[in-house]
Amino acid sequence: MEHLLDLQKKLIPDVLDIMSSRYRILQSLFFLQxxxxxxxxxxxxxTERVLRGEVTFLSQQGxxxxxxxxxxxxxxxxxxxxxLGNVMKNVxxxxxxxxxxxxxxxxxxxxxxxxxxxxxxxxxxxxxxxCVREIEHSLDGENIIAVTGGSTLAAAAEMMHPLKKxxxxxxxxxxxxxxxxxVENQANTICAKMAEKAExxxxxxxxxxxxxxxxxxxxxxxxxxxxxxxxxHRATIIVxxxxxxxxxxxxxxxxxxxxxxxxxxxxxxxxFGYFFDQTGRVIHKVQTIGLQWEDLFGARSVIAVAxxxxxxxxxxxxxxxxxxxxxITDEGAAxxxxxxx
Numbered sequence: 626m627e628h629l630l631d632l633q634k635k636l637i638p639d640v641l642d643i644m645s646s647r648y649r650i651l652q653s654l655f656f657l658q659x660x661x662x663x664x665x666x667x668x669x670x671x672t673e674r675v676l677r678g679e680v681t682f683l684s685q686q687g688x689x690x691x692x693x694x695x696x697x698x699x700x701x702x703x704x705x706x707x708x709l710g711n712v713m714k715n716v717x718x719x720x721x722x723x724x725x726x727x728x729x730x731x732x733x734x735x736x737x738x739x740x741x742x743x744x745x746x747x748x749x750x751x752x753x754x755x756c757v758r759e760i761e762h763s764l765d766g767e768n769i770i771a772v773t774g775g776s777t778l779a780a781a782a783e784m785m786h787p788l789k790k791x792x793x794x795x796x797x798x799x800x801x802x803x804x805x806x807x808v809e810n811q812a813n814t815i816c817a818k819m820a821e822k823a824e825x826x827x828x829x830x831x832x833x834x835x836x837x838x839x840x841x842x843x844x845x846x847x848x849x850x851x852x853x854x855x856x857x858h859r860a861t862i863i864v865x866x867x868x869x870x871x872x873x874x875x876x877x878x879x880x881x882x883x884x885x886x887x888x889x890x891x892x893x894x895x896x897f898g899y900f901f902d903q904t905g906r907v908i909h910k911v912q913t914i915g916l917q918w919e920d921l922f923g924a925r926s927v928i929a930v931a932x933x934x935x936x937x938x939x940x941x942x943x944x945x946x947x948x949x950x951x952x953i954t955d956e957g958a959a960x961x962x963x964x965x966x
Contacts, residue, residue: 647679647682651689658695688701723959729966741955742932761788763925768861769798770819771798771862772799773801775866785823794825795824798828800830800865845914865927870892871888896929927949937961937965
């Protein structure tokens with residue numbers, strides 16, 4: 626199909642622009658359905674008049690169904706969106722960008738979705754769907770899936786679906802305690818939602834994310850905490866985010882001394898309570914109960930999920946010394962990372 630598109634571009638130069646525009650409409654419907662035309666035009670930054678013409682065409686092709694509740698994709702429309710995914714990656718240059726990103730960061734595989742999640746919220750849903758597909762691809766034998774928190778992992782939980790029927794015993798565990806932030810972004814919430822949608826089981830970790838020495842040692846003696854920690858350390862698939870250091874320090878309600886340290890030692894990335902500078906060196910570690918950064922190096926499959934141009938520096942720093950991983954990100958972050966190599 627890619628060869629055919631190359632030939633078509635020579636005969637009809639604007640064929641790719643038209644195809645990309647219509648694919649974007651179908652892809653947006655895939656995530657937002659059902660949705661009205663006015664809301665969709667606002668989301669796409671397209672005038673209602675132009676969208677009306679495109680929607681009429683796509684409806685005539687049997688790809689969109691229009692109802693009083695809003696527009697949604699037909700079965701043929703959903704199938705087309707899924708089939709066109711890799712084709713659009715090839716013709717848009719994302720496949721080549723993925724290879725360049727793998728070489729630059731030293732990751733085993735990079736998956737890039739189009740767009741920039743800093744600008745378009747829908748892109749985060751696309752990252753979430755790519756994450757779910759990678760989890761499904763990683764299932765093999767025993768499956769204990771440890772997940773952290775954050776808005777990108779919350780998007781992955783929203784996109785979760787029943788996983789392969791051949792893998793009946795799938796267990797999700799919370800890799801971390803609570804951040805004290807929005808409950809929908811906490812690891813426990815994400816873990817439970819993923820398990821429910823995947824038709825699996827789950828175990829939650831009911832502890833604060835930051836602890837005093839006294840609280841830490843006391844909780845480590847609790848049998849219920851100990852049982853969950855044993856499962857966490859047996860995790861075969863680990864799914865986590867990568868944060869901007871200063872933003873995460875503020876979200877963790879860190880003291881002024883920690884904020885000064887993060888600034889003075891030029892920390893740019895955070896994951897699992899570890900703060901990293903531009904060289905990937907750990908400059909500070911928060912005392913937490915749960916999965917530790919060192920645990921990732923022995924896992925069967927590690928999936929790192931982070932997007933947006935603003936995360937580029939954090940992603941690059943984290944992988945200076947990070948474990949072998951599959952990175953799922955977006956075009957905005959990938960472009961920014963590659964411009965500095």
